[in-house]
Amino acid sequence: MKKLILILSLLIAGAATAQDNKKSVVITEGPYLQAVGENEFTVVWKTDQDAVAWVEIAPDDGTHFYNCERPQFYQAQFGRKVIGTLHKVKVSGLKPATTYRYRIINAAALKGEKDRVRFTELRGSDVYRRQPYYVTTFDRNKSGISFAVVNDIHGKTTELETLLADAAKRKYDFVCFNGDMTSRNNTQSEVFKFYMSSASKLFAAQTPLVYVRGNHETRGAYATSLPELFPSSTGKPYYSFRQGPAYFIVLDCGEDKPDNDMEYSGLACYDQYRTEQAEWLREIAASEEFRSAPMRIVFCHIPPEIKGWHGAADIHKKFVPILNEAGVDLWLSGHIHKYKLTEAGEDGCNFPVLCNPNVCRLDAQVDANGIDVKIFDVNSTLLHTYQLKK
Ligand SMILES: [Fe+2]
Structure with a gap:
């Protein structure tokens, strides 16, 4: 018996050492x-194993990052640090500009016994x-500000990387993914493989990413969980x-066909949404912040169309009257895979609706007097x- 206990103890000790x-x-x-x-920003990243994670910030004042202890911001829920592989840390209390x-x-x-947790050595992004x-x-x-928009990439990663190869150099205020970045979202790793790894590598670690769901982002086994990657x-x-x-207003278009369409497996309830x-x-639209802004721009993957497919018609019916009354300068969409400009006053909209073609980059410059848009293909042809x- 003593021998058995000794063997078991050695096995447990060995397992602990291995861990x-x-x-x-x-x-x-x-x-x-x-x-x-x-006054804030959120950073998202993944690790290969369960971890507690945090962000440290430092002013841009010429000191080395190791000059002093830096403030730490943890991912926590109701006071308890979150253990996991997907990390989303909000940094707040910052100064504008x-x-x-x-x-x-x-x-x-x-994870040890009785909810005890032990940590291995710290690993972080290099500042040395x-x-x-x-x-x-x-x-x-x-x-004045500038931003870029791509949409309807549908998993064409090479083309996406070509369109945004110079995104960091161009110093956009943000880059917008305006929907249908892939055709289906079956796993979280597909989202990274098709576009988020590229986005992080090319610009999104330092240039804000504005994420707009397209109708294809609502499809696939991972679709319900997908918004966890894009905290807002x-x-x-x-x-x-x-x-x-x-x-800027980001609208979530939902699906394009009626909710009972056979393609949605009985899971769609976008009319209610x-x-x-x-x-x-x-x-x-009633807020002072919206009303006092010199320029108002809407992102929505599907354009509003009175006589279009159900999603486009429902978007028109539910969103457009509010925005017609409130006053909007420009509505930016994709979805139809071609360039289309619907002038203000047409199709029941008091504002222009511009659709960026698929696999193209729309560059916009905005100031209080107007908006200047240029659309390029993957060969940089205007x-x-x-x-x-205004
Ligand atoms: Fe679409």
Whole structure:
């Protein structure tokens, strides 16, 4: 009996040692920026094993990141740090129009007995051999801004990387993914494989990413969980923000066909969802922040069309009357895979609706007097221009 106990003890000790020697945590995806505002930003990344994670920030003041202890921001829920592989950390209490440096840190969490947790050595983004990441908070007093939009990429990763190869150099205020980045979302790793790994590598660690769900983002086994990758200021896939002279509204279009269509396996209830969203939109349109903005721009993957497919018609019925009354300068969509400009006053909209073609990049410059749009294909050929003057 004593011999058996000894053998068991050795086995348990061996297992503990093996766990202790588990390799250090590795950052496998990201980081990328979400929900950047005047006073906050959120960083998202993944690790190869369960970890507690945090973000450290430093002012852009010329000091080395190791100059002093830096403030730490944890992912926590109701006061308890979250252990997992998907990390979403909100950094708040910041000043507008200010550049900050940040790094991400992970401590792999080894679960022990009775809810005890032990941590392996810390691993984080390098601030010694390379520069830390930079982020600049939004600024309503900035006189002019620029942004890029791509949509309907449908999993063409090489073309996406070509379109956004110079995104970091161009110093956009943000890049918008305006829907249908893939055709189906069956696993979380597909989302990274098809576009989020590319986005993180090319720009999104330092340039804010504005994510807009398309109808194809509502399809596939992972579709219900997909919004977990894109935290927003509202906690929902529809939200709003202000940068420079423009107030931006992101609408979540839902599906394009009626909810009972055979393609949705009986899971769609987007009519109800768009009604709920319209209630939110009504509040936003009445807010002082929206009303006082010199420029107002809407992102919605599906364009409103009175006589279009059900999704487009329901979007028109529920969203357009609110925005017609409130006043909008430009509505930007994709979905139809071709360029289309519906002028203000046509099809029941008091504002222009512009559809960016599939696999093209729309570059926009905005100030209080107007919007200047240029649309390029993957060969950098200028396909379309559009100017709006106020
Ligand atoms: Fe679409």
